[in-house]
Amino acid sequence: MSAQRWLVGFNAVSGALTHDPERVSEVLLVSGREDRRARELVALSEVHGIPVIRLPRAELDRRLPRLKHQGAAARYQSAELMDEKALFDHLERCAEPLLLVLDHLEDPRNFGACLRTAEAAGVAAVIFPKDRAADLTPVARKAAAGSAERVVLARVTNLARTLERLKGAG
Secondary structure: OOOEEEEEEEEHHHHHHOOHHHHHEEEEEOOOOOOHHHHHHHHHHOOOOOOOEEOOOOHHHHOOOOOOOEEEEEEOOOOOOOOOHHHHHHHHEEEEEOOOEEOOOOOOOHHHHHHHHHHHHHHEEEEOOOOOOOOOOOOHHHOOOOHHOOOOEEEOOOHHHHHHHHHHHH
């Protein structure tokens, strides 16, 4: 089941509005911000019929405690992460897939940075374990600067077993 989450930061919100607008239900912007980045978010939102709600910074801070939103946030219906079966189905459709496997990566900012790099490198899928790993939190999504919405993510139960299956598949 997919979950509704907050995306925070201009890059993450812009990425979602550009690549996944059907998953964005509303955009929050701090009142009085009329710079280029804010105008771009408003324009993208209008193109897709997504409401933009302007709030005082204090109200945005209250709604999104402990998140560094930079004055922009979006309510986002995140896609489900692939499991091992869906991952192998996906990889069957890839000619020579480049994969990124993350193990024991616990810092969400580092996770987001890895997703940015994975997208830039053309990775077919990012594979990470369910346990002892950073989750795809708003902090990780912000650090990913929109890449979390554009790369294939697979969260697997047993990373060692998945690696053995990948090895066996060549």
